[in-house]
Amino acid sequence: MLTTELSRRLGMTVPIFGAPMAGAMHGELAGAISRAGGLGLVGVGNKADEAFVRREAAIASDHGNRAFGIGLQLWAVDNQPGVVEAVAEAKPHVVSLSFGSAAKYREIFHSTTIAKQVNTIEDVKQAEDEGVDIIVAQGTDAGGHTGYQGTLPLLQAVLEHTTKPVVAAGGIGTGKGVAAVLAAGAQAAWIGTRFLGAIEAANTPAARKRVLDATGQDTVLTRVFDRALGLDWPHRYPGRALANDTSDQWHGREDDLDDEIRQRVREAQQNEDYDRAVVYAGQAAAFVTRQQSAKEIVDVLATEAERCLRAAAELCD
Ligand SMILES: Cc1cc2nc3c(=O)[nH]c(=O)nc-3n(C[C@H](O)[C@H](O)[C@H](O)COP(=O)(O)O)c2cc1C
Known part of the structure; x- marks a missing residue:
């Protein structure tokens, strides 16, 4: 069994969080990861x-019977009345307050463990000043919005x-990766x-x-998809997505996007035409090769990580 101080504190039997993912990590997947011994965080998108x-938290927590988390995109919450x-x-047992300052939410979440994703060393100091409890070092290998390291x-x-x-x-897709970071x-x-390959995921x-x-x-x-969809993501957070016709043509030329192109990308999003619409995913897409249940994924990651760590211990005499 794999255990760390944090996983014990949060009642997890596996030190794996299901990262908040807008449009993919809703209640069913987050709940399935928690049921498997990790802790899943419902991803609250900037339009949710x-x-x-309420709905997805009830599903994730099995109406209050299971540990779970929720992740907010702070840059957007001021325009989402009632969400906080x-x-x-x-x-939630854990709330992830990322992509903005967590300071003003410390009070409302005083009895919750607060996590925050950071992308630079400067962010670490800021997160500490904001009273964050868990620092999530999110590398640029990650899917979705991230930094450069x-x-x-x-x-x-x-x-x-x-x-x-x-x-x-960022980029952790196998037990080898879990073992490396632990x-x-x-x-x-x-x-x-x-988890984008999980049967319980909310992606199309x-x-x-x-x-x-x-x-x-x-x-x-x-930033091409945010610009095309008119989303005001702060400039410092570009998004890692699967490359497609839209990014091939417009990445680096975002200022040239005109209304017709924007309209086309919006329509593509509605029509699930992913040659043009965005699919956020990270470099760990390499390890998503078949659909599996969340439990299978958690089990295989934990088993392989444990095997790697036992083998690594033998390197020391
Ligand atoms: C499809 C997708 C949507 C995401 N949405 C959010 C989000 O709404 N809030 C958030 O804090 N992070 C979001 N992220 C980032 C994840 O929380 C996490 O940092 C990232 O998935 C970790 O890297 P990995 O994808 O390589 O495992 C998203 C990531 C993906 C792939």
Whole structure:
């Protein structure tokens, strides 16, 4: 059995978080990861409302009977009336407050463990000042919105700069990756992309197929989809997505996007035409090769990580 101080504190039997993923990690998947011994966080997207939070939290927690978490995109919550309050009322065990300042939410979540994803060393100091309990070092290998440093360099630096529990995110798609970050000193892995192949995921079947078919080289870090869809993501957070016709043509030329192109991308999103619409996914897409239940994924990651760590221990005499 794999256990860390943090996993014991949160009642997890496996030190694996199901990372919040808007549009993919809803209540069913988050709940399935928690049931399997990890802890799943419902991803609240920047257009989600309080009814979404209530509904998905009830599913994830099995109406209050199971540990779970919720992840917010802070840059957007001021335009989502009632969402923060609904999250507090849902009493998640962990709330992830990322992509903005967590300071003003410390009070409302005073009895909840607060996690925050960081992308630079400067972010670590800020997260500590904001009263965050868990620092999630999110490397650029990650799917979705992220920074520019690779997971391993960032993780090593973050571990040197804080005494708070550190969790590693970005590109962890196998037990080998889980073992690597635990051996380095992370208290858990924060995994998104690998769960995009889960049967319980809320992504569309067509988007899931794209991830299943993708390799680790098929992603691009870009602002093109946010610009095309008119989303005001802060400039410092580009998104890692599967490359497609839209990114091939417009990445780096975002200022040239005109209304006709924007309209086309919006329509593609509605029609699930992923040659043009975005599928957020990270470099760990390489390890999503077939559909599996969340439990199968958690079990296989934990078993392989344990095997790797036992083998690694033999390197020391
Ligand atoms: C499809 C998708 C959607 C995401 N949405 C969110 C989100 O809404 N909030 C958030 O904090 N992080 C979001 N992320 C980032 C994840 O929480 C996490 O950092 C990332 O998935 C970890 O890297 P990995 O994808 O390589 O496992 C998203 C990631 C993906 C792949």
